[in-house]
Amino acid sequence: MELEKSRPQRINLAEIEARMCAMEDRKIEIPVEHIFSAGVYVRQITIPAGSLVMGKRHRHATCNILLKGVLTVYTDEDMPPVTVSGPLIFTTEPCAKKFAYCHEEAVFLNVIPTDSTDPDEIEKAWIIPEDEYLMLKEGAKCLLSRSDSA
Numbered sequence: 001m002e003l004e005k006s007r008p009q010r011i012n013l014a015e016i017e018a019r020m021c022a023m024e025d026r027k028i029e030i031p032v033e034h035i036f037s038a039g040v041y042v043r044q045i046t047i048p049a050g051s052l053v054m055g056k057r058h059r060h061a062t063c064n065i066l067l068k069g070v071l072t073v074y075t076d077e078d079m080p081p082v083t084v085s086g087p088l089i090f091t092t093e094p095c096a097k098k099f100a101y102c103h104e105e106a107v108f109l110n111v112i113p114t115d116s117t118d119p120d121e122i123e124k125a126w127i128i129p130e131d132e133y134l135m136l137k138e139g140a141k142c143l144l145s146r147s148d149s150a
Helices: 013-022 119-126 130-149
Strands: 032-037 040-047 052-054 062-074 082-085 088-092 099-113
Touching: 013 052, 013 099, 040 119, 082 088
Parallel strands: none
Antiparallel strands: 032 040, 040 099, 052 099, 062 082, 062 088, 062 099
16 A cells, blocks of 8 residues: 655754753653564554654664554655554654654554563664664764765
């Protein structure tokens, strides 16, 4: 199934995330269910309708499963949002940071290959902290600038 693309629009995820974090009175808790099987960790969340959700950047390509619901989701600042309906399986590239609006209650899963059964350990290995990502991104720009001028 193809993801339906809407009009292109550049967004600043860091700015959006900062604004979301500043809205203390509007924050909601989204419980995480941790499911483990031989060499696989599944992280499952249920997102209430009407919610905005900001994910974390993953170091590796990630398998995503939308079991049910409807989301409009950005997977990159330079890509247009896509509206998806469950059930749907899709992958995101390394360094992707998903930002979504939930139209209908959604059950969303990430599938991660690992032998660990410690969610904190898995997160340390799998997630890129935003400040680290921004430093890597700036470093890449510097490298591109030097090689372009040579």
